[in-house]
Amino acid sequence: MKRIPWWQPTIVFGLVVALWYAIAAWYDKSKELAFVVPYPHLVLQEALTDGQFRQQLLENLLQTVVITATGLLIATVIGMSWAVLMSQARWLEHSLYPYAVILQTIPILAIVPLIGTIFGYEFTSRVIVTVMISLFPMVSNTLFGLASVDRAQWELFRLNGAGRFTTLLKLQLPAALPAIFVGLRTAAGLAVIGAIVGDQFFQRGTPGLGVLIQVSNSRLNGPGTFAAIITASLLGVVVFLLFGLLGRLVTGKWADQS
Amino acid sequence: MTADTSVLLDFRDVSMRFGDTEALTGVDLTVSRGEFVSVVGPSGCGKSTLLRIASGLEQVSGGTASTASQRIGYVFQDATLLAWRSVRRNVELLAELHHVPRAERAARAAAAIDLVGLTGFEKHLPRQLSGGMRMRTSLARSLTLDPELFLFDEPFGALDEITRERLNDELLKLFVQQNFAGLFITHSVAEAVYLSTRVLVMSGRPGTIVAGFDVPFDMPRDPDIRFTPEFAALVGQISHALREGHR
Numbered sequence: 001m002k003r004i005p006w007w008q009p010t011i012v013f014g015l016v017v018a019l020w021y022a023i024a025a026w027y028d029k030s031k032e033l034a035f036v037v038p039y040p041h042l043v044l045q046e047a048l049t050d051g052q053f054r055q056q057l058l059e060n061l062l063q064t065v066v067i068t069a070t071g072l073l074i075a076t077v078i079g080m081s082w083a084v085l086m087s088q089a090r091w092l093e094h095s096l097y098p099y100a101v102i103l104q105t106i107p108i109l110a111i112v113p114l115i116g117t118i119f120g121y122e123f124t125s126r127v128i129v130t131v132m133i134s135l136f137p138m139v140s141n142t143l144f145g146l147a148s149v150d151r152a153q154w155e156l157f158r159l160n161g162a163g164r165f166t167t168l169l170k171l172q173l174p175a176a177l178p179a180i181f182v183g184l185r186t187a188a189g190l191a192v193i194g195a196i197v198g199d200q201f202f203q204r205g206t207p208g209l210g211v212l213i214q215v216s217n218s219r220l221n222g223p224g225t226f227a228a229i230i231t232a233s234l235l236g237v238v239v240f241l242l243f244g245l246l247g248r249l250v251t252g253k254w255a256d257q258s
Numbered sequence: 259m260t261a262d263t264s265v266l267l268d269f270r271d272v273s274m275r276f277g278d279t280e281a282l283t284g285v286d287l288t289v290s291r292g293e294f295v296s297v298v299g300p301s302g303c304g305k306s307t308l309l310r311i312a313s314g315l316e317q318v319s320g321g322t323a324s325t326a327s328q329r330i331g332y333v334f335q336d337a338t339l340l341a342w343r344s345v346r347r348n349v350e351l352l353a354e355l356h357h358v359p360r361a362e363r364a365a366r367a368a369a370a371i372d373l374v375g376l377t378g379f380e381k382h383l384p385r386q387l388s389g390g391m392r393m394r395t396s397l398a399r400s401l402t403l404d405p406e407l408f409l410f411d412e413p414f415g416a417l418d419e420i421t422r423e424r425l426n427d428e429l430l431k432l433f434v435q436q437n438f439a440g441l442f443i444t445h446s447v448a449e450a451v452y453l454s455t456r457v458l459v460m461s462g463r464p465g466t467i468v469a470g471f472d473v474p475f476d477m478p479r480d481p482d483i484r485f486t487p488e489f490a491a492l493v494g495q496i497s498h499a500l501r502e503g504h505r
């Protein structure tokens with residue numbers, strides 16, 4: 001990844017905050033609906049100094065992190081196994097790949113009620129939504145990586161008597177690692193979204209950030225709503241950066257930088 | 259001299275087709291112990307196919323191809339190193355695939371790395387090496403299996419002239435020391451003459467062998483033979499045959 005100079009995004013950040021103040025002032029002064037778009041400093045105040053709210057924000061954040069991590073782990077295991085299976089034979093790929101595409105094109109929201117009826121309105125259903133949303137990039141990137149092996153390298157293994165399993169372990173999977181990490185990074189960002197979306201539909205059990213957003217919003221608590229939304233967005237960014245960094249730690253030494 | 263000159267590779271009337279493409283036809287070829295045979299020919303005439311058949315990667319469509327040894331080394335045009343493995347671990351790869359015990363593997367790799375002059379670079383990753391060093395690593399990797407028959411598919415084609423000449427000299431040295439038989443594909447007639455005991459010329463597709471030349475220079479070879487009139491005359495003759503076969 002290319003280094004981005006820090007000052008350019010900083011200027012944009014300043015502009016966004018200024019615009020936010022302008023809109024907040026407009027809601028406050030002209031429409032007298034200050035809670036719809038609260039001033040940035042009120043949001044900060046709510047998140048940092050209101051002890052009770054802060055406590056709740058952290059608890060819900062933790063729950064969202066747990067759901068994101070669980071969903072991502074399951075999506076990684078299922079996605080990689082699916083891709084490995086497809087890489088073993090052309091006919092398997094032809095038979096199974098369409099379903100990976102379909103999985104991605106199903107409007108998740110359309111089947112959410114069904115998931116609720118079958119798996120209940122708690123943890124399990126939220127994890128299922130998270131897995132469904134983040135699965136496709138794991139499948140497609142792993143498959144792409146496994147197939148990226150050079151033909152001559154493949155033949156080198158064949159000439160020296162390597163079987164399927166050895167070739168997978170010593171050639172295909174290592175060669176696929178950079179692509180797998182790209183998939184992981186994308187899937188992780190989507191998993192955060194999945195965890196928040198899951199919250200909005202399945203509100204029983206320990207609540208996550210999605211629940212907090214809805215509850216704050218319905219109570220017309222503008223600063224609380226914004227604080228929860230920003231926390232959720234930051235979680236997405238942190239997770240994306242984390243997996244980018246992990247990818248570079250594992251494959252950066254040998255992989256072509258992209 | 260009573261050197262063993264048994265036949266290691268024997269092609270009889272070999273033909274090969276891929277669908278509608280006739281790649282090879284009527285190829286007769288033998289490579290015996292102590293021989294280094296080069297094949298020159300226009301691109302697309304089936305030179306790689308010849309090696310792929312010899313190695314067992316491809317089955318003939320007609321005729322017979324037999325090898326008397328299981329210990330076959332194959333050096334591809336590209337070094338085909340595993341990017342995530344160090345030089346040492348790359349060189350160990352083939353022994354590893356053949357289930358050679360760890361200690362033995364390490365010893366063979368160290369010896370092979372020494373033979374190709376890469377001692378001190380064991381911990382380097384392929385991306386840290388020059389093209390010539392990568393090709394040396396690839397050679398070392400094959401040497402760990404102590405091949406009796408060594409197949410080379412234009413291994414130095416992508417290298418610059420100076421690196422190529424240096425690797426030619428080292429390959430000659432290895433040929434004399436290690437006693438393998440070689441079958442070497444190249445685009446360069448001069449390289450073929452310099453390295454080989456025999457040079458074969460192939461025609462355009464469908465490829466077949468149209469001429470053969472014994473190279474009279476003794477082994478080990480003095481690099482300066484390249485500048486002798488005899489060398490130039492032989493290169494000229496072979497180039498001429500190559501042009502004839504092209505038509």
Ligand SMILES: Nc1ncnc2c1ncn2[C@@H]1O[C@H](COP(=O)(O)OP(=O)(O)O)[C@@H](O)[C@H]1O
Nearest residue numbers: 276279281300301302303304305306307308463
């Ligand atoms: N697996 C294959 N399927 C179809 N055609 C092939 C295959 N391998 C080689 N060919 C064809 O056979 C001919 C000879 O190929 P090759 O042996 O690679 O030539 P060379 O190495 O002399 O350039 C070419 O026309 C090539 O397109």
Ligand SMILES: [Mg+2]
Nearest residue numbers: 305306307411
């Ligand atoms: Mg070729």
